[in-house]
Amino acid sequence: MLLGVDIGGTKIATGLVNRSAEVFSVRSFPTLANEGYSVSIEQVWRAIKQSLAPEVEAIGICAPGPLNPKTGIVLNPPNLPGWRNVPLEKMAREKFGLPVRLENDCNAAGLAEARFGAAKGCNSVFYAAIGTGIGSGIILDGKIYHGKNGAAAEGGHVSIDYRSETICRCGSRGCIEALASGHVLERIGAYDLNEISMQLGAWLGSVVSLLDPDIIVIGGGVAQIGEPLFEKLRAIVPTRTVNPHARELPIVPAKFGAEAGIVGAAAVVMTA
Numbered sequence: 001m002l003l004g005v006d007i008g009g010t011k012i013a014t015g016l017v018n019r020s021a022e023v024f025s026v027r028s029f030p031t032l033a034n035e036g037y038s039v040s041i042e043q044v045w046r047a048i049k050q051s052l053a054p055e056v057e058a059i060g061i062c063a064p065g066p067l068n069p070k071t072g073i074v075l076n077p078p079n080l081p082g083w084r085n086v087p088l089e090k091m092a093r094e095k096f097g098l099p100v101r102l103e104n105d106c107n108a109a110g111l112a113e114a115r116f117g118a119a120k121g122c123n124s125v126f127y128a129a130i131g132t133g134i135g136s137g138i139i140l141d142g143k144i145y146h147g148k149n150g151a152a153a154e155g156g157h158v159s160i161d162y163r164s165e166t167i168c169r170c171g172s173r174g175c176i177e178a179l180a181s182g183h184v185l186e187r188i189g190a191y192d193l194n195e196i197s198m199q200l201g202a203w204l205g206s207v208v209s210l211l212d213p214d215i216i217v218i219g220g221g222v223a224q225i226g227e228p229l230f231e232k233l234r235a236i237v238p239t240r241t242v243n244p245h246a247r248e249l250p251i252v253p254a255k256f257g258a259e260a261g262i263v264g265a266a267a268v269v270m271t272a
């Protein structure tokens with residue numbers, strides 16, 4: 001049995017996960033992120049301590065980026081004020097005496113889909129979480145693609161319009177996250193589905209040209225729009241890529257919803 005821990009800006013979700021990705025005893029603890037590092041790190045330890053069971057063999061933790069999964073260090077996530085270069089993996093290993101792995105939350109969710117979810121059996125997977133922001137995970141040959149510094153797969157910050165007047169929170173212009181995420185949808189107060197579909201379609205078309213994945217899996221709040229969105233994406237993406245196989249490319253909703261991070265974190269430690 002593995003313990004999956006999903007650290008978010010608002011809550012820390014935990015669950016026991018077996019090797020078939022079944023989840024038991026899901027619990028939630030407030031992160032208290034705004035009270036600063038010393039309070040929120042104690043919340044993480046409290047969450048793990050209260051969720052551990054004697055049969056737990058290892059702990060998988062996922063957290064919002066930026067973090068370096070290769071070194072197990074949380075860098076400086078905007079959602080966790082005061083956290084700066086925190087060696088979370090090492091700290092947790094020493095505190096609980098169990099193997100621990102740390103992973104970016106979208107990478108972890110992508111791995112969960114590839115191993116147990118909507119992309120089960122697929123070798124190369126592009127996973128996108130479209131919610132208040134847009135995150136992504138790239139699974140190549142069954143493994144998370146990390147890049148040199150563990151900073152790969154920031155798909156939300158791929159720009160689709162260099163002239164855009166929309167400045168992203170990363171400082172660049174026309175990032176897909178700044179144009180088509182749930183946060184923007186809330187601000188404009190309406191779903192202009194055609195515009196959003198065209199933007200997401202152009203973005204995913206570029207992804208297909210670049211990666212030629214077996215499947216695209218979409219999770220997060222915006223994906224809850226469901227079939228009307230997916231139908232449009234399946235129609236638009238082949239018109240926005242040079243890849244001649246794009247018409248056969250499955251573009252499907254994620255299997256895991258709120259538990260994506262817990263299962264993903266466990267999947268990471270399962271493959272370690």
Ligand SMILES: [Zn+2]
Pocket residue numbers: 156157158168169170171172175177178
């Ligand atoms: Zn950006």
